[in-house]
Amino acid sequence: MKLFIDSGNIKDIETLVAIGIIDGVTTNPSLLAKEPGNYRDNLKRICQIVKGPVSGEVTATDFAGMIQQGHDIAAIDEYMVVKVPLTRDGIKACKTLSGEGIRVNVTLCFSAAQALLAAKAGATFVSPFVGRLDDVGTTGMDLIREIVDIYENYDFTTEILVASCRHPIHVVEAARSGADIATCPPAVIDQLFNHPLTTIGLEKFLKDWEKTQAVKA
Numbered sequence: 001m002k003l004f005i006d007s008g009n010i011k012d013i014e015t016l017v018a019i020g021i022i023d024g025v026t027t028n029p030s031l032l033a034k035e036p037g038n039y040r041d042n043l044k045r046i047c048q049i050v051k052g053p054v055s056g057e058v059t060a061t062d063f064a065g066m067i068q069q070g071h072d073i074a075a076i077d078e079y080m081v082v083k084v085p086l087t088r089d090g091i092k093a094c095k096t097l098s099g100e101g102i103r104v105n106v107t108l109c110f111s112a113a114q115a116l117l118a119a120k121a122g123a124t125f126v127s128p129f130v131g132r133l134d135d136v137g138t139t140g141m142d143l144i145r146e147i148v149d150i151y152e153n154y155d156f157t158t159e160i161l162v163a164s165c166r167h168p169i170h171v172v173e174a175a176r177s178g179a180d181i182a183t184c185p186p187a188v189i190d191q192l193f194n195h196p197l198t199t200i201g202l203e204k205f206l207k208d209w210e211k212t213q214a215v216k217a
């Protein structure tokens with residue numbers, strides 16, 4: 001399963017990419033609005049750092065505006081992916097942009113029916129938001145399992161990008177379900193590394209080793 005960073009913060013992206021386990025980045029207007037500087041320059045820099053798919057979202061809500069912004073976003077860098085919302089105009093824009101060879105990530109997906117539409121429109125990625133479903137008392141991961149089933153039935157090539165991941169269990173469950181990608185905020189990626197027994201075990205190994213070295217000296 002691929003791991004994407006869900007952030008527009010260049011420093012955080014640089015730090016995590018340097019570890020060598022990051023495959024791409026997702027952004028959204030809320031994330032980019034938090035960062036200083038010009039959003040196009042920031043997206044370009046992120047592409048140069050990650051050298052993998054980087055999603056940048058349109059803010060237009062009508063078809064013509066989405067197409068115009070989609071072309072502008074795709075022109076930023078070869079790694080850019082155009083993110084469109086799962087609306088009627090968004091699905092239409094997905095079909096058009098995908099037909100032109102531009103990769104599209106259909107975002108704000110909250111149902112299996114919506115995911116079916118994204119696949120039919122030729123989306124490269126569909127982004128179901130598991131955390132926001134959990135927030136309203138619906139098990140987000142059930143949606144991921146439904147989409148995996150549906151896409152397998154028809155050999156759709158759209159990749160399932162599990163979004164709105166809030167904790168390591170979302171990532172593990174995404175991997176168990178056979179989803180293609182999980183996108184996580186930097187803090188959640190940090191949590192993936194942590195286990196108290198690793199910390200305690202390493203401390204003990206090093207202490208024991210230091211004792212031996214003291215005896216030898």
Ligand code: E4P
Pocket residue numbers: 006026027028107127129131132163164165183
């Ligand atoms: C995905 O592409 C979105 O940017 C993101 O995962 C949304 O997450 P949130 O629900 O934590 O804002």
